[in-house]
Amino acid sequence: MSITIYDIAEEADVSIATVSRAFNNHPRVSSKTRKRIFEIAERHNYQPNASAQSLARKNTYLISAIIPMMANYFFLEVIRGLQDRIFGSEFDLTIYPVIDPGQAPAQLERAMQRGRSEGMMLFSTWLTDDQADWLSAFPQPVILVDSHHELFDSIAVDNRKGGEMAVTHLLQTGFRRIGLVTANLAAVPARDRKIGYKRALQKAGIPFDPTLVVESKDVVVHGFSEECGYEDTLRLLAQAQDIDAIFATSDVQALGALRAFREVGLRCPEDIALMGYDDVKLAAFAGLSTIRQPMNTLGNLAVEYFFKRLEDPNAEVTHISLRPEVVARNTSAKLG
Amino acid sequence: MSITIYDIAEEADVSIATVSRAFNNHPRVSSKTRKRIFEIAERHNYQPNASAQSLARKNTYLISAIIPMMANYFFLEVIRGLQDRIFGSEFDLTIYPVIDPGQAPAQLERAMQRGRSEGMMLFSTWLTDDQADWLSAFPQPVILVDSHHELFDSIAVDNRKGGEMAVTHLLQTGFRRIGLVTANLAAVPARDRKIGYKRALQKAGIPFDPTLVVESKDVVVHGFSEECGYEDTLRLLAQAQDIDAIFATSDVQALGALRAFREVGLRCPEDIALMGYDDVKLAAFAGLSTIRQPMNTLGNLAVEYFFKRLEDPNAEVTHISLRPEVVARNTSAKLG
DNA sequence: GTGAAAGCGCTAACAT
DNA sequence: ATGTTAGCGCTTTCAC
Numbered sequence: 181m182s183i184t185i186y187d188i189a190e191e192a193d194v195s196i197a198t199v200s201r202a203f204n205n206h207p208r209v210s211s212k213t214r215k216r217i218f219e220i221a222e223r224h225n226y227q228p229n230a231s232a233q234s235l236a237r238k239n240t241y242l243i244s245a246i247i248p249m250m251a252n253y254f255f256l257e258v259i260r261g262l263q264d265r266i267f268g269s270e271f272d273l274t275i276y277p278v279i280d281p282g283q284a285p286a287q288l289e290r291a292m293q294r295g296r297s298e299g300m301m302l303f304s305t306w307l308t309d310d311q312a313d314w315l316s317a318f319p320q321p322v323i324l325v326d327s328h329h330e331l332f333d334s335i336a337v338d339n340r341k342g343g344e345m346a347v348t349h350l351l352q353t354g355f356r357r358i359g360l361v362t363a364n365l366a367a368v369p370a371r372d373r374k375i376g377y378k379r380a381l382q383k384a385g386i387p388f389d390p391t392l393v394v395e396s397k398d399v400v401v402h403g404f405s406e407e408c409g410y411e412d413t414l415r416l417l418a419q420a421q422d423i424d425a426i427f428a429t430s431d432v433q434a435l436g437a438l439r440a441f442r443e444v445g446l447r448c449p450e451d452i453a454l455m456g457y458d459d460v461k462l463a464a465f466a467g468l469s470t471i472r473q474p475m476n477t478l479g480n481l482a483v484e485y486f487f488k489r490l491e492d493p494n495a496e497v498t499h500i501s502l503r504p505e506v507v508a509r510n511t512s513a514k515l516g
Numbered sequence: 517m518s519i520t521i522y523d524i525a526e527e528a529d530v531s532i533a534t535v536s537r538a539f540n541n542h543p544r545v546s547s548k549t550r551k552r553i554f555e556i557a558e559r560h561n562y563q564p565n566a567s568a569q570s571l572a573r574k575n576t577y578l579i580s581a582i583i584p585m586m587a588n589y590f591f592l593e594v595i596r597g598l599q600d601r602i603f604g605s606e607f608d609l610t611i612y613p614v615i616d617p618g619q620a621p622a623q624l625e626r627a628m629q630r631g632r633s634e635g636m637m638l639f640s641t642w643l644t645d646d647q648a649d650w651l652s653a654f655p656q657p658v659i660l661v662d663s664h665h666e667l668f669d670s671i672a673v674d675n676r677k678g679g680e681m682a683v684t685h686l687l688q689t690g691f692r693r694i695g696l697v698t699a700n701l702a703a704v705p706a707r708d709r710k711i712g713y714k715r716a717l718q719k720a721g722i723p724f725d726p727t728l729v730v731e732s733k734d735v736v737v738h739g740f741s742e743e744c745g746y747e748d749t750l751r752l753l754a755q756a757q758d759i760d761a762i763f764a765t766s767d768v769q770a771l772g773a774l775r776a777f778r779e780v781g782l783r784c785p786e787d788i789a790l791m792g793y794d795d796v797k798l799a800a801f802a803g804l805s806t807i808r809q810p811m812n813t814l815g816n817l818a819v820e821y822f823f824k825r826l827e828d829p830n831a832e833v834t835h836i837s838l839r840p841e842v843v844a845r846n847t848s849a850k851l852g
Numbered sequence: 853g854t855g856a857a858a859g860c861g862c863t864a865a866c867a868t
Numbered sequence: 869a870t871g872t873t874a875g876c877g878c879t880t881t882c883a884c
Binding site: 184201232 | 876877878879880
């Protein structure tokens with residue numbers, strides 16, 4: 181088999197304890213033997229066996245992140261935030277990707293297995309109470325990112341506020357008949373953004389008009405796609421009267437809306453304004469006004485709270501709600 | 517501490533061996549005791565310790581994938597391909613993200629540590645010979661994806677062919693003075709695509725004109741960015757005579773080119789045509805003609821060859837070269 | 853400063 | 869069908 185601590189010990193004519201100490205930078209190893217050990221290890225390309233270390237130490241120095249990868253750009257930025265904060269620590273990040281929602285439970289189970297990692301960060305996944313109970317039975321920390329449940333520390337962006345900000349921005353720019361192209365309301369973020377939409381109208385004293393709202397019935401990606409945005413926008417345009425602006429619950433949907441506009445010959449923002457949500461790279465390119473989520477911060481804080489929880493498992497549960505930000509570009513520009 | 521196989525054994529009044537067998541679906545456990553064991557395990561929320569299992573089995577059932585995450589959309593699709601093929605197997609995928617190229621060596625070392633995984637798939641990373649030697653000293657399989665080195669199995673897309681196809685497409689559509697906006701030639705894919713560019717010209721009997729070429733000097737992302745594409749295109753337009761088309765070595769650069777066109781008042785494709793490379797989502801939205809890489813297939817094959825190598829470590833090294841595909845959209849449309 | 857030895861939690865012969 | 873036992877490769881007391 182592979183070379184072990186025993187082989188090194190034998191060749192260096194010391195005990196395995198000394199070899200182990202040398203590798204763990206234990207102070208009480210004479211620099212002479214330390215040097216000899218390293219030299220031999222180097223020569224044999226020796227590396228400690230991670231499983232054996234974990235077993236003996238009862239520690240893996242690994243953090244699992246479970247990330248649904250449908251929201252392509254969003255999670256990339258979040259991962260960047262994770263890495264920034266983790267790099268330089270003793271810890272290492274491993275990502276369990278979830279492509280199809282059906283894979284989530286299996287990945288959860290794997291990530292939580294004892295001896296795999298110290299705990300996990302779960303992204304953009306809404307837990308049922310059953311799942312939450314199951315998870316909370318584990319001793320390892322679980323941090324929720326971009327979602328919420330009372331049992332776990334969570335870091336999320338305030339979607340209601342974000343929805344409200346989007347619509348308020350449109351109102352302040354001078355638009356009045358504002359439509360909503362929303363993803364499937366089975367998705368909590370969509371639901372929250374819609375609540376924000378209504379709240380903004382209410383604050384402005386504008387009555388809610390259901391003919392100005394279309395909801396995606398898609399269940400695969402919950403309507404968070406260009407195609408859905410395109411179709412739903414066409415539906416909305418067909419049914420709505422005097423509409424002069426649209427708030428779409430994501431940037432990709434908004435891009436679909438833009439395509440729909442082009443197709444029916446509407447200029448944006450001259451004939452109809454548009455707000456997206458997320459601020460993905462595409463948005464800047466398309467000149468799309470949108471609501472930016474602090475994705476890097478999300479990642480940073482996730483690691484932060486993970487470490488906190490690791491230190492003090494009994495600390496009170498913390499919920500952080502970050503504020504999104506309006507990014508005004510072309511599609512919501514004031515006219516004249 | 518946490519509950520172990522011993523606790524279960526004691527409570528079920530059997531030996532640990534029986535408990536182990538029950539969990540590993542060994543046939544020779546009476547269904548009565550099996551049931552009892554499961555019941556007790558369930559009650560205590562028992563899970564085997566992964567480190568202990570790996571140590572005893574000498575097997576982790578884990579595959580490491582090292583993925584540089586700068587090329588945002590590309591790797592997403594590849595991961596999808598990986599997952600598709602891996603899901604349902606005994607194996608599990610863990611991703612070691614590389615955000616900053618400087619993190620790569622550390623991640624490599626971690627992923628290759630014995631007891632961590634069965635081996636790794638390394639994405640879009642060109643190995644120096646020293647690195648390759650170092651890696652090849654490990655017994656674990658290493659599969660190269662989107663890059664190439666003679667020592668390892670590799671799966672890549674033929675970038676020379678792709679470059680040639682892009683330019684040939686432009687020529688066939690009727691363009692003659694074709695410029696090249698290339699990423700830093702330190703990046704092997706850029707180099708290969710440029711070779712393709714030259715080859716296409718040569719086959720068409722058109723002499724190579726260096727004033728039609730600009731290369732990014734960026735070293736961070738090697739010029740694969742919208743900003744670089746924008747600036748380099750402006751440079752090219754300033755120096756080139758009678759240019760009627762541009763081939764950019766990536767879609768993001770091409771988007772930058774599009775912005776540059778708008779800025780100097782050039783219509784595309786009426787005044788100048790454009791080809792990108794990759795076929796990211798943005799490309800379809802922008803109506804950008806481009807070269808599509810079979811990203812899903814790349815992921816699928818990576819797993820395929822990983823398993824093959826695991827089965828037969830001494831099999832001959834395989835190099836697969838996939839063919840890209842022309843996607844003709846608006847920016848290379850024939851006029852009139 | 854170094855060694856001996858007892859685990860860590862599990863698997864897998866080898867018995868019975 | 870089940871138990872005994874010897875590892876797997878390492879860490880960590882406790883001696884000296």
